[in-house]
Amino acid sequence: MRVLKELHRILALLRSEIRYGKATLPECCRQIGVHMVEPYRSCLADIFTEMQENTGERFESVFVKHFESCLKEEALTKEDKELFFGFLTIGSYTDGKMQQGTMEQVEEKLRDRIKDSETENVEKSRMAVALGAMSGLFLVIVLI
Amino acid sequence: MSDSLLMLFPAEKRSFWEYVAKEEGKVQEIRLRLGRPVVLIRQGEEFFLNKQGKLTSRLSEAYLADKQDLEGLLLHICNYSLYAFEDEIRQGFITVKGGHRVGIAGQVVLGENGQVQSIKHISYINIRIAHEMIGAADKVLPMVYKGGQPLNTLIISPPGCGKTTLLRDLIRQVSDGNSYGKGVCVGVVDERSELAGSYLGVAQNDLGCRSDVLDACPKKLGMMLLLRSMTPKVIAIDELAGEADMEALRAAAACGTKVIATIHGESIQDVKRKFNELFDVYILLEKRDGTCKVLETYRRKEEDVEAFGSSADWSRLLGVRTLEKRAALCAGEGAEGIAPYSCAVAE
Numbered sequence: 307m308r309v310l311k312e313l314h315r316i317l318a319l320l321r322s323e324i325r326y327g328k329a330t331l332p333e334c335c336r337q338i339g340v341h342m343v344e345p346y347r348s349c350l351a352d353i354f355t356e357m358q359e360n361t362g363e364r365f366e367s368v369f370v371k372h373f374e375s376c377l378k379e380e381a382l383t384k385e386d387k388e389l390f391f392g393f394l395t396i397g398s399y400t401d402g403k404m405q406q407g408t409m410e411q412v413e414e415k416l417r418d419r420i421k422d423s424e425t426e427n428v429e430k431s432r433m434a435v436a437l438g439a440m441s442g443l444f445l446v447i448v449l450i
Numbered sequence: 451m452s453d454s455l456l457m458l459f460p461a462e463k464r465s466f467w468e469y470v471a472k473e474e475g476k477v478q479e480i481r482l483r484l485g486r487p488v489v490l491i492r493q494g495e496e497f498f499l500n501k502q503g504k505l506t507s508r509l510s511e512a513y514l515a516d517k518q519d520l521e522g523l524l525l526h527i528c529n530y531s532l533y534a535f536e537d538e539i540r541q542g543f544i545t546v547k548g549g550h551r552v553g554i555a556g557q558v559v560l561g562e563n564g565q566v567q568s569i570k571h572i573s574y575i576n577i578r579i580a581h582e583m584i585g586a587a588d589k590v591l592p593m594v595y596k597g598g599q600p601l602n603t604l605i606i607s608p609p610g611c612g613k614t615t616l617l618r619d620l621i622r623q624v625s626d627g628n629s630y631g632k633g634v635c636v637g638v639v640d641e642r643s644e645l646a647g648s649y650l651g652v653a654q655n656d657l658g659c660r661s662d663v664l665d666a667c668p669k670k671l672g673m674m675l676l677l678r679s680m681t682p683k684v685i686a687i688d689e690l691a692g693e694a695d696m697e698a699l700r701a702a703a704a705c706g707t708k709v710i711a712t713i714h715g716e717s718i719q720d721v722k723r724k725f726n727e728l729f730d731v732y733i734l735l736e737k738r739d740g741t742c743k744v745l746e747t748y749r750r751k752e753e754d755v756e757a758f759g760s761s762a763d764w765s766r767l768l769g770v771r772t773l774e775k776r777a778a779l780c781a782g783e784g785a786e787g788i789a790p791y792s793c794a795v796a797e
Contacts, residue, residue: 330531357529360547362461365530400568405533 307423309380312346313390314416320393321409328402331365332357349376366394389415454548455579460526463519466503477579482520484573487512520575527552537666540566541642549580549647549654580647582655586612587619593731593747594620595630600684600708601749604725606715607735612742613712614644614688616735618655620710621645621686625658636661637682637707639672645688673698677705684708699728718748 319338323329329337332354339350353372357365370391377387393412399405456464456471470477470490479491487509488499497505498512506512527546528535538544543553555574561567587594594603603620607613627633640646640663646653648665657663662680664672669687676682685702687695690713702709709728715721718732729750736745 324533328534328536330529330534332529332531333534360457362457362459362464362526364460364525400532400536400539400570402533402536405531 307420307427309377309382310386310416310420310423312342313386314413314420316342316346316350317390317393317409317413317416321406321413324402324409325406331369335369345376349373366391369394386419389419454550455577457548458523458527458546458550458552458577460522463522466513469503469505470499474579475581478581479579480577482515482523482575482577484517484520485514488515520572523575524554524572536568539569539572542569543642545643545647545649547649547654549582549644549649551578551580551644552576553578580655581615583615583619584622584656585619586615587623590616590620590733590744590747591623591628591630593733593749594624594710596730598631600624600631600634600710601730602703602708602728603710603731603733604690604721604729605710605712605733605735606718606721607712607742608716608737609714611735611737613735615742616733617686617688617710617712618645618657621661622656622658624684624686624710625660633658633660634683635680636684636686637673637676637680638663638686639667639669639676640665640688641667641669641672642688645686670694670698673702677702677707682707684710686710688712689714696724696728703728718746722748 316338319341320331320334323334323337327333327337335350335357336354339347339354342350349372353369356363356368356372373391374387389412392415393409399408453471453474455474455477456467459467470480473492476492477490478494479489481489481491483489490497490499490505492505497507498509500506500511501513503513525532527544532539535544539554542555543551545551553574553576554569554572555576556569556572558566559568559570594600605613605616605620621636621638624631625633625636636658638645638657638661640648643665645655646657646661646663646665647655648663651665653661653663662676662682664676667675669690673685673687676685685707687709688711690696690699690711699709699711711729713721715734718734722732731750732746732748733744734746735742737743
């Protein structure tokens with residue numbers, strides 16, 4: 307959940323950078339990186355640096371490569387990651403508004419995912435509480 | 451800047467362009483047309499590229515550019531962010547790192563006001579390799595100065611005759627200072643990013659140590675902005691056009707700021723009528739046998755416009771020597787580090 311929220315924040319900041327500064331995606335990474343906490347800060351800075359080095363790699367592959375290694379330790383499902391990387395597969399639009407619009411869609415999907423996870427978590431914790439109470443009751447009965 | 455040409459291409463295409471990149475100093479243009487042979491202009495001569503990326507003059511051996519070549523190149527030069535180059539695409543060209551200019555053509559999308567909104571299905575790409583020519587303005591400097599102060603100067607020529615190259619070096623020399631005058635602050639309004647060749651706000655070409663560049667800014671707006679914010683002694687602008695530019699020029703002149711500018715034109719007389727009061731010096735360029743050179747110059751003296759040198763005089767003073775230097779340059783001799791106009795001038 308915490309990671310998903312951070313990823314959502316990254317997307318929102320990327321979109322703002324595009325809207326405000328019309329910056330390229332690598333530039334956006336550098337700009338928003340300074341506002342992020344570790345490990346995202348270094349990850350975004352590394353993406354910018356690699357793109358600056360101009361190895362000829364596509365932005366999509368550089369971005370995915372660095373974020374895959376950054377999120378390696380996190381408990382994210384494959385679907386969550388795919389959702390986050392979704393804005394890269396859309397491609398690049400000549401129109402800035404279109405680009406922002408499509409990124410907003412990915413952002414919304416991520417927001418829905420966070421909501422679902424929150425609901426799931428509440429249900430899970432309720433179930434855990436209920437199970438705990440039941441097992442406690444069972445223990446009491448057994449002991450009596 | 452040595453491999454700036456290779457850097458234009460995505461990783462998967464770099465091996466193909468390796469040979470051309472090695473020849474960067476001699477290459478002037480690369481033209482990619484969808485489904486058509488890749489054409490390369492090298493030292494004024496046209497070649498095709500074969501499948502190995504080597505030069506060939508046989509059409510049958512030529513490599514045909516495909517959709518991937520064009521799309522990959524465009525995406526790569528736009529840093530995978532086409533939206534960030536929306537205005538440039540609308541104008542039909544993008545300036546890239548190294549100061550090279552990438553022209554694009556395809557299907558134009560018109561907006562409601564009848565203006566170009568965008569270009570889609572981009573099927574034609576023309577890469578014009580920038581060759582900064584240090585010393586190109588050496589021969590015109592005596593005309594541009596009077597009493598140690600630069601004069602209002604207008605460079606006139608048809609397209610492709612080296613206006614921008616001459617202006618760029620003039621800016622550098624006026625800014626750094628030279629034997630005719632001390633260095634002064636030069637404000638450069640680089641609407642098409644051709645003078646400074648700015649990439650991410652950093653000038654790729656040497657415009658001197660006292661130059662402030664306003665990149666990708668409309669000329670009128672840029673001139674006013676610079677006048678207010680940077681108090682330049684000289685304002686430099688490329689390709690004057692329209693009444694709005696004239697207004698801004700008059701405003702700059704009223705502030706006592708000198709102007710060095712270029713304009714498309716065929717003769718001094720045509721242009722002089724329009725700008726009679728504004729400019730002190732007119733320089734007309736031409737391109738002959740692939741060499742750009744000064745054809746005619748005029749310098750205003752008080753109320754009159756005085757012929758500073760006839761066409762014949764200048765051909766003697768500049769043209770012949772230029773041709774000699776060009777020959778030396780093409781032979782790889784360098785010509786005393788001064789290359790006024792050679793065959794490889796990108797306008």
